[in-house]
Amino acid sequence: KQEVTQIPAALSVPEGENLVLNCSFTDSAIYNLQWFRQDPGKGLTSLLLIQSSQREQTSGRLNASLDKSSGRSTLYIAASQPGDSATYLCAVASTGAGNNRKLIWGLGTSLAVNP
Amino acid sequence: DARVTQTPRHKVTEMGQEVTMRCQPILGHNTVFWYRQTMMQGLELLAYFRNRAPLDDSGMPKDRFSAEMPDATLATLKIQPSEPRDSAVYFCASGLVAFGNQPQYFGPGTRLLVL
Numbered sequence A: 001k002q003e004v005t006q007i008p009a010a011l012s013v014p015e016g017e018n019l020v021l022n023c024s025f026t027d028s029a030i031y032n033l034q035w036f037r038q039d040p041g042k043g044l045t046s047l048l049l050i051q052s053s054q055r056e057q058t059s060g061r062l063n064a065s066l067d068k069s070s071g072r073s074t075l076y077i078a079a080s081q082p083g084d085s086a087t088y089l090c091a092v093a094s095t096g097a098g099n100n101r102k103l104i105w106g107l108g109t110s111l112a113v114n115p
Numbered sequence B: 001d002a003r004v005t006q007t008p009r010h011k012v013t014e015m016g017q018e019v020t021m022r023c024q025p026i027l028g029h030n031t032v033f034w035y036r037q038t039m040m041q042g043l044e045l046l047a048y049f050r051n052r053a054p055l056d057d058s059g060m061p062k063d064r065f066s067a068e069m070p071d072a073t074l075a076t077l078k079i080q081p082s083e084p085r086d087s088a089v090y091f092c093a094s095g096l097v098a099f100g101n102q103p104q105y106f107g108p109g110t111r112l113l114v115l
Helices: none
Strands: A004-007 A010-014 A019-025 A030-038 A044-051 A056-059 A062-067 A072-077 A086-094 A103-105 A109-114 B005-007 B010-013 B019-024 B031-038 B042-050 B053-056 B065-071 B074-079 B088-095 B110-114
Touching (some): A004 A086, A019 A030, A019 A109, A072 A086, A086 B042, B019 B088, B031 B074, B042 B065, B074 B088
Antiparallel strands (some): A004 A019, B031 B042, B031 B088
């Protein structure tokens, strides 16, 4: 059974720091891995999606890497800003066709970037 | 700016009452998901539809929960009778595929409190 873990659960950093959020999963047979952002009282916003054949994806100051063999993904945020404060969730899409494919979610890392 | 909309945004009710939550997916999206989010369990998939047909509702307690898509612009999630343990945030999401290499777009959620 696939399990997704995110460490740390909470992180507080000063503005301008580069930081790394971690996501680990127990079954390396994945279809893709996604990173989402959730702001308080709001829904989730998709940030990056890494297909199983890819090693990384980049969007602006965000870079996500994927190492299937070790069951790990990292989300790198460069030059953090107070507006980056949110909860970041990792989700793994299992392999399997049709209705057998699922998204398994981590509990998230709550990030606070202090001015 | 296409968005998933959900109503109501907040709901407080007493145990035993019926609760109906509504979702309008993004126009053109043929896959609709219902999720529940709690602090302890994180995000859980309750059910999802493709082209208005239910594909998987194994995450729902079937004795009290029901999900339908009366038409392509409306998805509903009902709880009858509601219980305090149903207190959570319920998210609707829509997309072009189910768990493929396309992102899901989330609504703002319905925050439910059952007293």
